[in-house]
Amino acid sequence: xxxxxxxxxxxxxxxxxxxxxxxxxxxxxxxxxxxxxxxxxxxxxxxxxxxxxxxxxxxxxxxxxxxxxxxxxxxxxxxxxxxxxxxxxxxxxxxxxxxxxxxxxxxxxxxxxxxxxxxxxxxxxxxxxxxxxxxxxxxxxxxxxxxxxxxxxxxxxxxxxxxxxxxxxxxxxxxxxxxxxx
Amino acid sequence: xxxxxxxxxxxxxxxxxxxxxxxxxxxxxxxxxxxxxxxxxxxxxxxxxxxxxxxxxxxxxxxxxxxxxxxxxxxxxxxxxxxxxxxxxxxxxxxxxxxxxxxxxxxxxxxxxxxxxxxxxxxxxxxxxxxxxxxxxxxxxxxxxxxxxxxxxxxxxxxxxxxxxxxxxxxxxxxxxxxxxxxxxxxxxxxxxxxxxxxxxxxxxxxxxxxxxxxxxxxxxxxxxxxxxxxxxxxxxxxxxxxxxxxxxxxxxxxxxxxxxxxxxxxxxxxxxxxxxxxxxxxxxxxxxxxxxxxxxxxxxxxxxxxxxxxxxxxxxxxxxxxxxxxxxxxxxxxxxxxxxxxxxxxxxxxxxxxxxxxxxxxxxxxxxxxxxxxxxxxxxxxxxxxxxxxxxxxxxxxxxxxxxxxxxxxxxxxxxxxxxxx
Numbered sequence: 001x002x003x004x005x006x007x008x009x010x011x012x013x014x015x016x017x018x019x020x021x022x023x024x025x026x027x028x029x030x031x032x033x034x035x036x037x038x039x040x041x042x043x044x045x046x047x048x049x050x051x052x053x054x055x056x057x058x059x060x061x062x063x064x065x066x067x068x069x070x071x072x073x074x075x076x077x078x079x080x081x082x083x084x085x086x087x088x089x090x091x092x093x094x095x096x097x098x099x100x101x102x103x104x105x106x107x108x109x110x111x112x113x114x115x116x117x118x119x120x121x122x123x124x125x126x127x128x129x130x131x132x133x134x135x136x137x138x139x140x141x142x143x144x145x146x147x148x149x150x151x152x153x154x155x156x157x158x159x160x161x162x163x164x165x166x167x168x169x170x171x172x173x174x175x176x177x178x179x180x181x182x
Numbered sequence: 183x184x185x186x187x188x189x190x191x192x193x194x195x196x197x198x199x200x201x202x203x204x205x206x207x208x209x210x211x212x213x214x215x216x217x218x219x220x221x222x223x224x225x226x227x228x229x230x231x232x233x234x235x236x237x238x239x240x241x242x243x244x245x246x247x248x249x250x251x252x253x254x255x256x257x258x259x260x261x262x263x264x265x266x267x268x269x270x271x272x273x274x275x276x277x278x279x280x281x282x283x284x285x286x287x288x289x290x291x292x293x294x295x296x297x298x299x300x301x302x303x304x305x306x307x308x309x310x311x312x313x314x315x316x317x318x319x320x321x322x323x324x325x326x327x328x329x330x331x332x333x334x335x336x337x338x339x340x341x342x343x344x345x346x347x348x349x350x351x352x353x354x355x356x357x358x359x360x361x362x363x364x365x366x367x368x369x370x371x372x373x374x375x376x377x378x379x380x381x382x383x384x385x386x387x388x389x390x391x392x393x394x395x396x397x398x399x400x401x402x403x404x405x406x407x408x409x410x411x412x413x414x415x416x417x418x419x420x421x422x423x424x425x426x427x428x429x430x431x432x433x434x435x436x437x438x439x440x441x442x443x444x445x446x447x448x449x450x451x452x453x454x455x456x457x458x459x460x461x462x463x464x465x466x467x468x469x470x471x472x473x474x475x476x477x478x479x480x481x482x483x484x485x486x487x488x489x490x491x492x493x494x495x496x497x498x499x500x501x502x503x504x505x506x507x508x509x510x511x512x513x514x515x516x517x518x519x520x521x522x523x524x525x526x527x528x529x530x531x532x533x534x535x536x537x538x539x540x541x542x543x544x545x546x547x548x549x550x551x552x553x554x555x556x557x558x559x560x561x562x563x564x565x566x567x568x569x570x571x572x573x574x575x576x577x578x579x580x581x582x583x584x585x586x587x588x589x590x591x592x593x594x595x596x597x598x599x600x601x602x603x604x605x
Contacts, residue, residue: 033325036307036315036376044308048446049395050387050454079263088263098470103581106466113474114455121457124395125293129265131393171472175464179401179475 051120051161058119058161061136065155068145071138075127084108084149094149098171109150113175115167119143140164188499188548191527194520195548197499199530251276255286256354266294266393269336270423271358274486280505280533280540281331282361284416289423290336290359292458293394296443300427303391305373305411309448312378319427322413325368330410330433331539333362333507335479337436337463341583343590344574349602353489356602357590360484362507362540365431367412370405370447383449387456388430391445398439399453400432404477408433411444434509434538435477436585438463468579478509480587481568483516483543483560494598497551503544504558506535511563513541520547522555522591522605523570529558537563554594555605571604 041048051057072080081087084094084107096105104110108118123139125131134142144159152167153159189198246253257270269290272282282288289295300319308314336359343349349356374386379402386405389397400409412420412431420426425442432439438458453459459474466472483506488494506513513535517526527545535541543558560568569577571588593603 032376034376035321035324036313036317036373039306039308039314039316041308041314044306044314047306048308048448050389050397050446050448050450052450052452052454054452056450088261091263098466104466104470106461108461111461111472113460117455117457117460120397120454121461124389124397125393125457128263128267128293128394131293131395174470175460175472175474177475178465178473179477 049120049124051116051123053114053116053165055116055161055165058116058164059136060161061140062158062160063137063139063141063144064158065141065144065148065153068138068141068143068148071134071142072145075130075134075138076142079128084146093146098174107150108146109152109170111171111174112169113172115143115147115152115164115169118146119164122146188546191545192519192521193525194552194554195550196502196518196520196525196527197546197548199528199545201546253277253283253286255288256358257289266291269359271354272361273354274358274360274484274505275353275489275492277486278503278542280362280542281416282363284363284418284421284424287361287363287415287421287424288334288336288359290338290437291392291423292396293392295422296392297422298391298427298443303427303443303445305428305445305447307373307377307447307449309387309450310380310383311374311449312380315373315377317373322368322411322428325372327366327368327413328410329364329366329414330408330431331362331364331536332431332433333360333479333538333540334431334437334440335360335482335507335509337438337476337479337584340482340586340588340590343571343588343602344578344583344586345580346604350490351602352491353484353486356490357484359437360505360507360540362505363415364417365410365412366414366417367410367428367431370409370411370430371407373411373447374405374449377449379449382451385450385453387446387448387450387454388439388441388444389446389448390425390429390441391443396438396441396458397454397456398441398459399450399456400430400439401475401477402449404432404435432477434479436463436479436509439477463584465578465582465584468581470581472582476585479507480585481508481510481513481560481562481564481566482506482587483513483558483568484590485518485556485558485592488556488594488600489592490600490602492600494549494594494600496598497549499546499548501544502529502547502556503532503542505540505542506558506560507538507540508560508562508564508566509538510566512537512539513560514563515561516541516543517559518543518545518547519557519559520554523557523559523589526559549594549598551598552596555603556592556594556600557589557605559589 086092096110339359
C-alpha cells in the first residue's frame with residue numbers, strides 16, 4: 001500500500017468512527033460510544049408524566065371533588081361503579097379498613113401510602129379504555145373526587161400540586177422498605 | 183437383560199441419581215410421543231418410510247414437528263373492563279432444559295401489547311443527570327452489548343397456593359409465570375454514564391410506552407450493577423409481548439420491575455411511588471404492615487414432571503425432573519422427596535447452574551403403585567433454602583400473595599393420578 005492510499009484509508013476509518021459516534025472523551029483512555037441526543041427538560045413537559053410525592057412533575061392546575069363528580073360519571077363510573085365500589089376485584093377504589101378482622105379490603109383510601117400516586121396513576125393509565133384523554137385539571141378534579149369518596153378530603157377542598165402532596169394518607173406509615181438497600 | 187440392583191436414596195422409591203446413566207427410565211414428556219420401541223421388545227426393526235423419500239425443503243421460518251405436541255401458553259380470557267390486561271403462562275411441564283422458547287415465554291400486561299414502530303420510539307434519560315439524553319432505537323443497536331441467561335418470574339407466580347383452596351392445576355396454570363432466556367442488550371450503566379448521574383440520585387424511575395405507561399423505581403445500586411437495556415431475547419429482537427423494541431431487564435428481581443417497552447429512565451432522590459410499587463406488588467403481613475420493594479425472587483424449585491394433572495400409566499421407574507432458580511444467586515443443590523418431606527435425596531443437575539438462571543434437576547424414582555407425595559427443595563449460593571408452605575404462611579399470613587417461594591407438593595394417588603396437595 002502506498003503512503004497516500006494508506007492515509008486515505010485511515011481518513012475513511014476516522015470518518016466512520018466519527019459518524020458512528022465513537023469518540024474518546026478528553027482524559028479517557030478508551031474510546032466510548034456516545035449516541036444520546038442532548039435534550040432539555042422543557043422538551044419533556046408533555047412526555048415525562050412522573051408526579052412524585054415531593055411534588056416534582058405535578059403540573060399546574062387544580063380541582064375539587066364537586067367538579068370531579070361529573071368527570072367520574074363520564075369517564076370512570078362504567079368500570080368503577082357508584083362511589084368507587086367497583087365491578088370486579090381490581091376496580092374497587094374506595095372503602096376498606098386495614099384493621100378489620102377479616103381479610104382487609106385494600107383500596108386507595110385504606111391502603112395507598114401517597115396521594116401523589118393517585119394523580120400519577122390516573123394521568124398515565126386511566127380511564128383504562130381511553131388513557132391520557134383527560135386534561136390536567138380534570139385529573140386533579142377526579143383525584144379530588146376519589147379522595148372525597150374515601151373520606152380523605154372535603155367536597156370543596158381545592159386539590160393542586162401543593163395541597164395534594166400535603167395530604168397524610170390513612171395508611172401513610174403502613175409500609176416498610178424491604179429493599180435492604182437503603 | 184440382567185437384573186439391575188437399584189440403589190435406594192430416600193423413602194418411597196427415590197433411587198440414587200447415578201442410575202440416571204442406566205437404561206429403563208420413563209419420562210412423562212409432551213403428549214404424542216409414541217413408543218416405537220420399548221412397547222414391543224421383540225419387534226423386528228425396519229427402515230421407516232421417511233427414510234425412503236426426500237423430505238420437505240428448507241423453510242424460511244421453522245415450526246415444531248406436528249408430532250411434538252401442541253405447546254401453547256395459557257392465556258386468560260379478555261375482559262372488557264381491563265382492556266389488554268392479564269397474563270399468559272409458560273407450559274413448564276412440557277419443556278426440558280432451561281431456556282424458554284420465545285413464543286412460550288410468559289407474559290403479563292397491564293394495558294395490552296403496544297404495536298411500536300421503533301422508528302417512532304425514544305428512550306429518554308432525565309432527572310438528576312448532568313445532561314438529559316434521548317436515544318433512538320437505531321442508535322441503541324450500535325452500543326457494545328452483553329448477554330446474560332436469566333430467569334424472569336412474576337412476583338404473583340404461585341400466589342394462589344398460599345391462600346389454599348382447591349388449587350387443582352398443572353405446573354403451567356399454578357406456576358407458569360416463570361421463564362428463562364438469554365437477554366442481550368446495553369448495560370444500563372453505560373447509558374447512565376453518558377448522561378452523567380448526579381451524586382444525589384438514588385433511584386431510577388423506569389416507564390414503559392404501553393397504554394398504562396407502567397412505571398417502577400429501581401435503586402441506583404442495582405441500576406449500576408447488572409441491569410440491562412435489553413434489545414434481544416434468545417438471539418432475536420425482543421418480541422412485542424416482551425417489550426419490543428426495548429425493555430429493562432433486572433436479573434433475579436420480580437418480573438414487573440423489568441419494565442417493557444422502555445421509554446423513560448428518570449434519576450430521582452426518592453422512589454416515584456408508582457401505583458405498581460404501592461397498591462400492587464407489595465405484601466401485607468399479619469400485623470397489617472406492608473412490605474414494599476421486595477425485589478429478589480426467593481430460592482425456589484418445582485417438579486415439572488411428573489406434575490399436576492398427569493397420570494402415571496403403570497408402576498415402575500420414572501425420571502423425576504424440574505427446575506430450580508434463585509434471585510439471590512446460583513442454585514447449589516436440589517433435593518427431592520417422594521414421601522411428603524419425610525426423607526430427601528439429592529437430585530442431579532443437568533448442567534452447571536448459572537447465576538439467577540433456571541437450573542434443571544433430575545432423579546430416578548420407582549413408583550410402587552401406592553400413594554406418594556413428590557416435592558423438591560432448592561438451596562442457593564447465598565445459603566437460602568426453599569421453605570415449606572407452613573413456614574411461609576407462619577411468616578407472612580394470607581393477606582398477600584406475592585413472592586411465594588414455598589415447596590410445591592404433588593400428590594400421586596394409587597391410580598397414578600397427580601394433583602396439587604397441601605401437606
